[in-house]
Amino acid sequence: MTTTTLATARPSLHQRFNAAIYDPFVALGQRRGHAARRAALLGGLSGRVLEIGAGTGLNLRHYPAAVEELVLTEPDAGMAARLRRRVAREGGAAPAVVRVVPAPADSLWFADGTFDAVVPTLVLCTVPDPAAALAEITRVPRPGGRLVLPEHVLAPDDRRLARRQRRLAGAWAARSVRSAAG
Numbered sequence: 785m786t787t788t789t790l791a792t793a794r795p796s797l798h799q800r801f802n803a804a805i806y807d808p809f810v811a812l813g814q815r816r817g818h819a820a821r822r823a824a825l826l827g828g829l830s831g832r833v834l835e836i837g838a839g840t841g842l843n844l845r846h847y848p849a850a851v852e853e854l855v856l857t858e859p860d861a862g863m864a865a866r867l868r869r870r871v872a873r874e875g876g877a878a879p880a881v882v883r884v885v886p887a888p889a890d891s892l893w894f895a896d897g898t899f900d901a902v903v904p905t906l907v908l909c910t911v912p913d914p915a916a917a918l919a920e921i922t923r924v925p926r927p928g929g930r931l932v933l934p935e936h937v938l939a940p941d942d943r944r945l946a947r948r949q950r951r952l953a954g955a956w957a958a959r960s961v962r963s964a965a966g
């Protein structure tokens with residue numbers, strides 16, 4: 785496996801803390817179906833793949849051998865540090881070429897139609913400008929390429945759950961803004 789990493793800034797204490805709690809925070813959901821869903825969504829991909837906001841790299845082990853090149857974007861320095869460590873650790877199972885870059889979703893550095901697939905999983909809830917991010921995310925797949933975009937959505941038929949989601953969304957957004965600010 786060949787890996788290239790573009791340096792990100794040194795993570796602040798807050799970014800390191802946020803990154804350290806991410807995997808434990810999502811562990812129950814992972815066990816209760818998210819990991820299987822990731823595997824099902826990513827298992828059919830091939831060629832050049834761009835993952836947006838890759839976090840700590842929970843998707844990494846699910847990419848099949850048919851993925852020849854994987855570019856992982858992660859602008860948060862704390863997450864990026866953990867991502868690089870996971871790439872090194874899980875190298876055996878990862879695609880042949882892996883690059884980690886700090887490009888934010890609303891300002892991708894790649895030409896139109898560069899990728900066979902673009903993968904933002906659970907990212908749009910965190911980005912400051914989802915419309916700008918979506919414009920970029922839909923610009924870089926080739927014609928006929930794939931967009932794999934599982935997201936948190938508001939419960940459509942459970943008003944109590946929807947109310948709780950709205951409350952949590954406020955806290956989550958405040959945490960994300962603090963993390964972006966370092």
Ligand SMILES: C[S@@+](CC[C@H](N)C(=O)[O-])C[C@H]1O[C@@H](n2cnc3c(N)ncnc32)[C@H](O)[C@@H]1O
Nearest residue numbers: 837838839842860863888889905906907910911
């Ligand atoms: C909820 S985590 C999801 C991580 C990973 N995609 C997953 O499925 O586990 C959201 C990720 O989006 C990243 N992120 C935040 N703002 C971003 C932006 N403007 N562009 C790209 N990624 C961003 C965060 O740093 C974080 O790693």
